Amino acid sequence: MHEGIARAxxxxxxxxxxxxxxxxxxxxxxxxTTTALSVMRLLPPGGKILNGEIIxxxxxxxxxxxxxxxDIRWKKISMVxxxxxxxxxxxxxxxxxxxxxxxxxxxxxxxxxxxxxxLLFELVGLDSxxxxxxxxxxxxxxxxxxxxxxxLACNPSIVIADxxxxxxxVIVQTRILELLKELQRKLSLSVVMITHDLSVIAxxxxxxxxxxxxxxxxxxxxxxxxxxxxxxxxxxxxTAFPSIAGKKRRFDSIPGDPPDLTSPPSGCRFHPRxxxxxxxCRTLDPEYLKIGPDHYVACHHSxxxxxx
Amino acid sequence: MMQQxxxxxxxxxxxxxxxxxxxxxxxxREEQWVRAVDSVSFSVRxxxxxxxxxxxxxxxTTTARAILALTAAKFGSVKFAGRxxxxxxxxxxxxxxxxxxxxxxDPYESIDPRMSISEILAEPLEVNKVTRSRKEKEARVWNALxxxxxxxxxEFARRFPHELSGGxxxxxxxxxxxxxxxxxxxxxxxxxxxxxxxxxxILNLLLDLRKEYDLTFLYITHDLAQARYIGNDIVIMYLGKxxxxxxxxxxxxxPVHPYTRALVSNVPVPDPTLKRDKIAVKGETPSALDIPPGCRFHPRxxxxxxxCxxxxxxxxxxxxxxYSACHFNDRWTA
Numbered sequence: 001m002h003e004g005i006a007r008a009x010x011x012x013x014x015x016x017x018x019x020x021x022x023x024x025x026x027x028x029x030x031x032x033t034t035t036a037l038s039v040m041r042l043l044p045p046g047g048k049i050l051n052g053e054i055i056x057x058x059x060x061x062x063x064x065x066x067x068x069x070x071d072i073r074w075k076k077i078s079m080v081x082x083x084x085x086x087x088x089x090x091x092x093x094x095x096x097x098x099x100x101x102x103x104x105x106x107x108x109x110x111x112x113x114x115x116x117x118x119l120l121f122e123l124v125g126l127d128s129x130x131x132x133x134x135x136x137x138x139x140x141x142x143x144x145x146x147x148x149x150x151x152l153a154c155n156p157s158i159v160i161a162d163x164x165x166x167x168x169x170v171i172v173q174t175r176i177l178e179l180l181k182e183l184q185r186k187l188s189l190s191v192v193m194i195t196h197d198l199s200v201i202a203x204x205x206x207x208x209x210x211x212x213x214x215x216x217x218x219x220x221x222x223x224x225x226x227x228x229x230x231x232x233x234x235x236x237x238x239t240a241f242p243s244i245a246g247k248k249r250r251f252d253s254i255p256g257d258p259p260d261l262t263s264p265p266s267g268c269r270f271h272p273r274x275x276x277x278x279x280x281c282r283t284l285d286p287e288y289l290k291i292g293p294d295h296y297v298a299c300h301h302s303x304x305x306x307x308x
Numbered sequence: 309m310m311q312q313x314x315x316x317x318x319x320x321x322x323x324x325x326x327x328x329x330x331x332x333x334x335x336x337r338e339e340q341w342v343r344a345v346d347s348v349s350f351s352v353r354x355x356x357x358x359x360x361x362x363x364x365x366x367x368x369t370t371t372a373r374a375i376l377a378l379t380a381a382k383f384g385s386v387k388f389a390g391r392x393x394x395x396x397x398x399x400x401x402x403x404x405x406x407x408x409x410x411x412x413x414d415p416y417e418s419i420d421p422r423m424s425i426s427e428i429l430a431e432p433l434e435v436n437k438v439t440r441s442r443k444e445k446e447a448r449v450w451n452a453l454x455x456x457x458x459x460x461x462x463e464f465a466r467r468f469p470h471e472l473s474g475g476x477x478x479x480x481x482x483x484x485x486x487x488x489x490x491x492x493x494x495x496x497x498x499x500x501x502x503x504x505x506x507x508x509x510i511l512n513l514l515l516d517l518r519k520e521y522d523l524t525f526l527y528i529t530h531d532l533a534q535a536r537y538i539g540n541d542i543v544i545m546y547l548g549k550x551x552x553x554x555x556x557x558x559x560x561x562x563p564v565h566p567y568t569r570a571l572v573s574n575v576p577v578p579d580p581t582l583k584r585d586k587i588a589v590k591g592e593t594p595s596a597l598d599i600p601p602g603c604r605f606h607p608r609x610x611x612x613x614x615x616c617x618x619x620x621x622x623x624x625x626x627x628x629x630x631y632s633a634c635h636f637n638d639r640w641t642a
Contacts, residue, residue, distance in 0.1 A: 027503035027504060027505060027506075028503055139592045141592070169363040169364055169530065169593075170363070170530075170532075170571065170574040170575050170576070171363070171570065171571065171574045171589050172592075173574070173576070174574045174576075174586050196503065196504060197576070198504070198578040199533075199575075199576035199577050199578040199579075200576050202576065202577065202578045202579055202580040203576045203577070203580070222580040223580050223581060226578065226579060226580050226581075227580075227581065236505070237504055237505060238578060240504075240505075240508045241504060241533075241578040242507075242508070242511070242531075242533040242534050242536065242537040243533050243536075243577050243578050243579070244532050244533050244536055244560050244572065244575050244577060245577045245579060245582055245584075246577075246579070248536060248537075248557060250512065250515070251508050251512075251537075253505065253506075253508035253509040253512055254505040254508075254509075255509075257473040257475055257476075257506065258503070258505070273505075
């Protein structure tokens with residue numbers, strides 16, 4: 001690790017449509033979680049939004065004071081944090097932990113909050129009598145339901161779910177993803193799903209943004225991006241993703257490692273690993289261009305990249 | 309399942325851990341066991357990649373540890389290159405371990421951050437007293453680094469783990485597995501911690517090594533897509549028992565056992581135009597302390613009948629080298 005300023009997320013632009021599920025995909029360190037934490041205004045100490053805007057209901061969250069954010073965070077935009085299901089307090093009853101989180105966010109009595117916790121349990125498919133259980137009495141899938149319940153406690157319209165099914169077994173994964181879909185419909189939520197798993201996005205999201213080294217390199221509806229990708233990184237990543245469907249064959253891997261963001265490569269950040277790199281790629285940062293209805297890409301060769 | 313050219317042959321392997329449950333257990337001195345692995349049999353041909361797959365708690369890692377005699381087996385036998393692993397003396401076992409090596413999941417945990425790469429790779433040679441010659445040691449370390457494509461080797465040998473990326477660390481862990489020139493490499497979720505682009509690099513590396521050295525792999529994974537990419541054969545475990553086994557391609561394309569079918573149907577695929585029906589499975593995997601009688605999948609099986617609750621099904625051949633442990637195999641293959 002080098003010391004210095006890491007520009008974890010740079011020039012990232014996307015819109016989240018009402019009622020859609022948008023996937024944010026990329027490898028570790030590409031800036032998916034940092035993007036989400038910026039939206040929540042919960043960047044870790046030292047982290048700063050240098051410029052840009054985050055517009056929710058015609059208001060720019062970047063300009064909000066911490067105090068103003070309290071009326072927005074959890075109430076308009078909420079988040080299910082990665083791995084938080086394993087961070088439940090083992091010695092406090094699960095329902096109480098949900099109630100506590102409600103009391104923290106809204107001025108309600110403990111009793112009222114507990115009542116709401118029971119309703120939230122039902123909403124996420126848990127038996128409301130289980131509010132008195134301790135975390136160890138819950139399976140991983142059930143604990144993740146609790147985290148989703150907490151995120152929904154103050155009726156947000158936007159939910160960011162960070163790796164919500166990572167580390168869960170596939171059968172449980174399906175159930176959690178189905179729950180998210182169902183809640184999205186029922187509560188007309190707009191959801192941002194962050195994951196490194198391209199197959200999870202393929203099966204659940206309407207649109208997807210692919211991030212690499214702090215940038216969105218491609219964005220569009222899932223069918224366009226997966227079937228007609230126009231960025232060499234997306235193309236390489238998707239065609240080399242092991243699957244139980246399709247023909248069994250050997251994939252070419254992408255050479256090298258993702259860059260260190262304290263000293264990112266010049267020009268296009270993917271150029272050192274890109275099979276199509278040319279001089280322009282080494283010197284000129286590609287613009288993020290609209291190349292089709294709702295399909296955006298940042299590559300000097302976007303017109304040449306075609307799915308084979 | 310016995311085959312002539314089997315390098316590894318596991319028969320009725322059982323690993324039970326003692327557990328005591330509550331006050332009554334102590335009073336009655338009733339023995340309680342966590343049956344982590346229960347009568348597992350399979351064999352691995354020389355030069356093949358055998359995948360051990362299953363969800364968490366299925367006993368796949370414990371099976372592998374018992375094969376390497378890192379965990380004591382309760383019953384059963386493990387034959388490796390004609391020798392009976394479970395009855396060897398300590399010295400014999402130490403010798404045998406040079407021929408069977410293991411790679412772990414987390415390259416941040418499995419290699420010592422205070423040792424240089426050359427020290428990490430030389431350690432197995434020293435522990436097993438392979439050679440005293442410094443020159444030969446160095447040569448073998450460099451060879452191993454070349455094998456895992458950390459080039460130039462003399463440059464990487466000098467480095468420390470913190471100077472390496474996650475993918476490079478896992479290459480070091482693989483090199484450490486190779487430095488003793490083993491016949492069998494057990495890989496326990498070796499790419500699960502790695503990013504997608506690095507994952508394929510490592511999987512391809514393992515496939516290349518297999519070809520170059522005619523290595524045999526026991527590949528442990530929860531990910532059927534990975535198993536299909538790298539494996540020849542697969543054993544699907546559930547709660548310590550083999551549910552189905554056979555060539556990966558067949559098991560994934562036409563699974564027979566209701567559990568395998570549910571599992572396969574729930575694996576997401578990276579193609580938004582493919583809409584697959586997912587088979588719902590009731591409830592959660594029960595605890596290994598409380599294994600259901602009969603077929604252990606019966607409480608969750610959508611097709612369970614009376615016999616499933618009482619009688620344990622045998623693992624029987626259902627296709628070309630494909631085996632399934634279900635009372636109604638005929639129904640699913642008809």
